[in-house]
Amino acid sequence: MADLSDIQSVEHDVVVIGAGGAGLRAAIECGLQGLNTGLVCKSLLGKAHTVMAEGGCAAALGNVAPQDNWKVHFRDTMRGGKFLNDWRMAELHAKQAPDRVRELEEWGAVFDRTPSGLISQRNFGGHRYPRLAHVGDRTGLEMIRTLQDKLVYLQHVAVHMECTALELLLDDGAIAGVLAYWRETGRLFLLKTKAVILATGGGGRAWRFTSNSWEYTGDGFALAYEAGAELINMEFTQFHPTGMVWPPSVRGILVTEGVRGDGGVLKNSAGDRFMFSYIPEKFAAETADTVEEADRWLADSSKNRRPPELLTRDVVARAITREVVEGRGSPHGGVFLDIASRRDPEFIKRKLPSMYHQFKELAGVDITKEPMEVGPTLHYFMGGIRVDADTQMSRVPGLFAAGECSGGMHGANRLGGNSLSDLLVFGQLAGVGARQYISGLGKQPRIDMAQVERAVQRATAPLNRAEGINPYVVTEHLQHVMDRYVNIVRQRDELETALVELEKLKQEVAQVKAPGASQYNPGWHEAIALGSLLITAESVTRAALIREESRGGHSRVDFPGESDEWVKVSVVARKGVDGQMEVRTEPRPQPPADLAQIAHATLEELEGSGATAAREKGASA
Amino acid sequence: MTTRTFRVWRGDKSGGEFRDYEVPIDEGMVVLDVVHRIQATQAPDLAVRWNCKAGKCGSCSCEINGKPRLSCMTRMDTLPAEGPITVQPIKTFPVIRDLVTDVAWNYRQKRRIPGFRPRPRNPDGTYRMQQEDVDRIQEFRKCIECYLCQDVCHVLRDQGKLDKFVGPRFMIYLANQEMHPLDNADRIPAVRRDFGSGYCNITKCCTEVCPEGIHITDNAIIPLKERVVDRFYDPIAAIVRLVRDKPTKEPAPALDPD
Ligand SMILES: Cc1cc2nc3c(=O)[nH]c(=O)nc-3n(C[C@H](O)[C@H](O)[C@H](O)COP(=O)(O)OP(=O)(O)OC[C@H]3O[C@@H](n4cnc5c(N)ncnc54)[C@H](O)[C@@H]3O)c2cc1C
Ligand code: SF4
Ligand code: SF4
Ligand code: FES
Numbered sequence: 001m002a003d004l005s006d007i008q009s010v011e012h013d014v015v016v017i018g019a020g021g022a023g024l025r026a027a028i029e030c031g032l033q034g035l036n037t038g039l040v041c042k043s044l045l046g047k048a049h050t051v052m053a054e055g056g057c058a059a060a061l062g063n064v065a066p067q068d069n070w071k072v073h074f075r076d077t078m079r080g081g082k083f084l085n086d087w088r089m090a091e092l093h094a095k096q097a098p099d100r101v102r103e104l105e106e107w108g109a110v111f112d113r114t115p116s117g118l119i120s121q122r123n124f125g126g127h128r129y130p131r132l133a134h135v136g137d138r139t140g141l142e143m144i145r146t147l148q149d150k151l152v153y154l155q156h157v158a159v160h161m162e163c164t165a166l167e168l169l170l171d172d173g174a175i176a177g178v179l180a181y182w183r184e185t186g187r188l189f190l191l192k193t194k195a196v197i198l199a200t201g202g203g204g205r206a207w208r209f210t211s212n213s214w215e216y217t218g219d220g221f222a223l224a225y226e227a228g229a230e231l232i233n234m235e236f237t238q239f240h241p242t243g244m245v246w247p248p249s250v251r252g253i254l255v256t257e258g259v260r261g262d263g264g265v266l267k268n269s270a271g272d273r274f275m276f277s278y279i280p281e282k283f284a285a286e287t288a289d290t291v292e293e294a295d296r297w298l299a300d301s302s303k304n305r306r307p308p309e310l311l312t313r314d315v316v317a318r319a320i321t322r323e324v325v326e327g328r329g330s331p332h333g334g335v336f337l338d339i340a341s342r343r344d345p346e347f348i349k350r351k352l353p354s355m356y357h358q359f360k361e362l363a364g365v366d367i368t369k370e371p372m373e374v375g376p377t378l379h380y381f382m383g384g385i386r387v388d389a390d391t392q393m394s395r396v397p398g399l400f401a402a403g404e405c406s407g408g409m410h411g412a413n414r415l416g417g418n419s420l421s422d423l424l425v426f427g428q429l430a431g432v433g434a435r436q437y438i439s440g441l442g443k444q445p446r447i448d449m450a451q452v453e454r455a456v457q458r459a460t461a462p463l464n465r466a467e468g469i470n471p472y473v474v475t476e477h478l479q480h481v482m483d484r485y486v487n488i489v490r491q492r493d494e495l496e497t498a499l500v501e502l503e504k505l506k507q508e509v510a511q512v513k514a515p516g517a518s519q520y521n522p523g524w525h526e527a528i529a530l531g532s533l534l535i536t537a538e539s540v541t542r543a544a545l546i547r548e549e550s551r552g553g554h555s556r557v558d559f560p561g562e563s564d565e566w567v568k569v570s571v572v573a574r575k576g577v578d579g580q581m582e583v584r585t586e587p588r589p590q591p592p593a594d595l596a597q598i599a600h601a602t603l604e605e606l607e608g609s610g611a612t613a614a615r616e617k618g619a620s621a
Numbered sequence: 622m623t624t625r626t627f628r629v630w631r632g633d634k635s636g637g638e639f640r641d642y643e644v645p646i647d648e649g650m651v652v653l654d655v656v657h658r659i660q661a662t663q664a665p666d667l668a669v670r671w672n673c674k675a676g677k678c679g680s681c682s683c684e685i686n687g688k689p690r691l692s693c694m695t696r697m698d699t700l701p702a703e704g705p706i707t708v709q710p711i712k713t714f715p716v717i718r719d720l721v722t723d724v725a726w727n728y729r730q731k732r733r734i735p736g737f738r739p740r741p742r743n744p745d746g747t748y749r750m751q752q753e754d755v756d757r758i759q760e761f762r763k764c765i766e767c768y769l770c771q772d773v774c775h776v777l778r779d780q781g782k783l784d785k786f787v788g789p790r791f792m793i794y795l796a797n798q799e800m801h802p803l804d805n806a807d808r809i810p811a812v813r814r815d816f817g818s819g820y821c822n823i824t825k826c827c828t829e830v831c832p833e834g835i836h837i838t839d840n841a842i843i844p845l846k847e848r849v850v851d852r853f854y855d856p857i858a859a860i861v862r863l864v865r866d867k868p869t870k871e872p873a874p875a876l877d878p879d
Contacts, residue, residue, distance in 0.1 A: 043670070043672055044670070044680065044724070045728065046766055047678045047679070047680050048672075049672070049673075051673065052673045052675065052677050052678065105748055105803075106739050106742075107737065107739075108737035108739070110750075110755050110758055110762055110801070112752065113751060113752040117749030117750050118747060118749065135762070138763065140677075141762075141763075141765065145762065145764075149731070150736070152728070153732070153736045184723075213671075213673055213674070213678075214672065215672065246649070247648050247649020247650070248647060248648070248649060249647065249649050249651065250649065250651075250674070250675075253674065253675050354675075357676065358675055362651070362675075362694070363649070470661075472661040472662075472665065473661075515666060516665065516666030519633070519718060520668040520718040520719070521665075521668070522666065522668060523665030524666075
């Protein structure tokens with residue numbers, strides 16, 4: 001790569017990388033604030049991962065259960081996250097989610113309705129009340145389309161699609177630009193900017209069985225890490241309990257939790273509802289312990305306790321794994337998820353149309369007649385780029401992050417539905433944060449052309465090598481290592497083996513060769529993504545090795561159970577001065593007294609005023 | 622395990638050809654899996670778009686044995702058991718490379734259509750809509766923008782009238798705005814004038830290929846055409862309308878000069 005003056009370039013105030021829910025919401029905020037905004041995404045606009053979200057978006061609107069309020073949502077989120085959540089983020093999220101959802105309605109989103117014409121809300125694991133605003137089981141599509149249709153009319157926003165960010169450029173440690181490349185032409189693209197908002201989503205592609213799309217190679221983690229930001233809580237990877245297990249080519253594709261929220265139950269090969277044997281002590285008081293009570297809950301969720309199928313995802317995923325390991329699994333290595341015997345076909349088709357469709361088309365199973373076969377699938381990253389709770393800025397000046405690629409909000413385990421709301425809340429806040437940063441910026445940052453040149457060389461090396469390894473094969477190796485050694489249940493020697501294997505993989509990655517030209521070449525893209533996948537995999541493995549306890553999405557067979565000492569620390573990864581990954585623990589600040597009190601309060605205390613209001617409402621209606 | 626011949630179009634805007642690949646097929650595979658297997662083992666630079674692999678994102682549209690389909694939702698066992706399987710890019714839009722086409726025209730059409738204009742909230746700060754009032758547009762909102770309907774619509778595909786007609790996908794988008802209970806703008810004159818509703822002659826080919834099962838013609842295009850006729854061609858209907866319900870909607874904002 002010789003002539004850098006040949007690179008196409010553009011200037012923006014702010015560049016948002018990623019056009020899922022978080023990136024779109026951030027870009028809208030920037031656009032509304034009059035910033036000259038560039039939005040960069042790897043796929044076409046409107047195709048990001050968010051489009052796949054099914055179940056809904058959590059917000060304490062109180063439309064179905066008037067007792068609900070932000071405090072109960074906050075408490076559920078902290079308990080679901082095993083108290084490792086960033087307290088301030090969880091607070092902001094619970095408080096602001098309702099406004100963000102109502103705003104979507106104003107922008108044209110059409111959620112399912114309650115009988116009185118308001119946004120309807122459904123039950124989900126770990127949420128005390130029906131709380132998820134939804135549209136059948138295609139809530140993500142509704143959200144992304146609404147945001148996309150809002151964004152395209154904004155004056156100041158330019159969308160650069162099928163454009164992949166390769167490296168963040170710095171001026172004296174602060175953001176100055178982004179180097180990217182266009183898929184269509186294979187040409188490089190330089191974006192000069194004062195601030196960058198990362199909204200690149202997670203890194204599930206480091207595992208073979210995942211609900212995630214090809215885009216989920218952890219690029220945001222890698223971009224931020226290389227620029228000097230920290231990654232927090234990376235050991236907490238969420239395995240969703242219900243992915244498809246059959247046929248092999250669809251293994252991992254998600255089966256929404258909405259199936260259980262709407263009455264579906266889990267059974268083993270003996271036909272037992274095994275979840276009754278896995279109720280953790282902490283949730284015992286709020287979980288039904290007989291089939292009879294669990295069944296009554298379906299008819300009346302206010303008087304009965306929740307079925308154990310709706311315990312948090314980490315609990316259910318581990319239970320399924322155990323059933324399978326102990327020989328009580330389904331024919332293809334999962335368990336049964338049955339809604340056919342619980343709800344009539346019309347209900348199922350109306351509430352879960354895309355699940356009906358998905359099983360019918362891909363597995364030849366009619367879910368209104370037969371049970372589904374399901375098992376755990378890598379789904380979500382609780383960990384991610386460490387940011388300030390109020391501004392979303394990382395420790396790199398001008399570098400912001402929002403959505404799945406940022407960390408802290410969900411602690412050790414995310415509740416279903418809390419991601420879509422997280423995207424909206426923190427996407428918006430990141431936009432505000434970026435504007436504040438830019439208005440306080442003295443000088444225009446400068447691009448260091450030497451850095452650009454190095455980045456260009458790194459990116460084009462796989463094309464220019466005469467010989468080398470097939471990148472697809474290396475990706476498979478990596479996935480194999482993570483599947484085998486860094487899965488749902490972990491232990492020291494396996495994690496150590498993983499690190500040895502990852503070191504070997506670094507050598508392989510340095511030798512990958514992408515045959516063909518640079519124009520729309522998926523092999524080249526795969527080769528580039530490998531760098532991000534490796535950083536993602538290494539940070540998860542190292543963090544998992546350090547945390548010697550089992551909590552939420554991180555389980556250690558050699559350290560079972562939660563430890564009171566480990567809840568006091570975060571695990572933080574960053575690039576050391578020697579270029580090696582440095583991972584260490586860091587004490588967490590004391591929680592603010594008012595928030596701690598809410599998180600540990602009884603439900604009665606939190607519902608007090610709302611419950612009274614609900615009764616009054618009921619009386620006057 | 623059986624082996625099948627895949628005849629895949631390889632090339633770019635300057636031209637191309639079909640190339641044959643022999644691929645082992647496992648149980649339950651969809652066409653996209655096979656394309657990925659070719660990519661991983663025989664042609665690493667084979668260009669294809671995909672994201673969700675579950676029929677939700679509308680990225681993987683192509684023509685399989687001549688029929689516009691989502692490749693991630695086309696199971697191998699639904700295709701003829703004998704002979705080669707052809708896979709080629711959708712025809713209405715220009716090829717970029719291999720199975721990938723340039724669909725930018727569609728994004729430009731959306732920007733031409735005036736955006737959603739909500740009425741003010743109720744005094745209590747809410748919007749109230751009954752489920753039965755939104756059922757109709759919820760159907761349109763299922764659209765995953767796969768553009769398969771745009772691919773088969775003969776007005777676009779064969780007559781190439783991309784400068785006259787926005788195509789079925791955007792007729793749905795217009796119907797969604799027009800029938801949205803909260804929307805305040807009047808788009809009917811524009812439906813005819815700017816978006817070419819008159820070009821559609823209701824052949825229903827679009828409805829047949831829609832992977833979301835949206836009744837594009839019956840539920841979106843025909844009702845829009847009826848509203849146009851009502852307003853512009855039927856003097857009696859127009860007068861009755863004037864007397865009965867004064868137009869309460871505001872005219873749509875001016876078009877984006879894109
Ligand atoms: C099947 C499924 C169902 C789910 N259901 C729910 C649900 O019901 N409720 C819920 O709350 N959550 C759900 N989730 C989780 C939730 O959908 C995701 O966490 C969320 O959508 C992530 O959004 P995001 O904006 O952070 O990223 P995404 O929507 O994934 O967007 C990432 C964006 O970053 C871009 N990008 C990445 N790398 C680069 C790069 N190097 N250069 C340029 N662009 C880049 C991509 O192109 C994309 O535009 C579900 C997830 C899955 C997989
Ligand atoms: S019905 Fe109309 S829009 Fe649909 S394919 Fe035929 S001409 Fe095109
Ligand atoms: S209307 Fe149907 S066929 Fe057309 S773009 Fe939408 S989903 Fe695809
Ligand atoms: S890959 Fe998303 S629809 Fe086929």
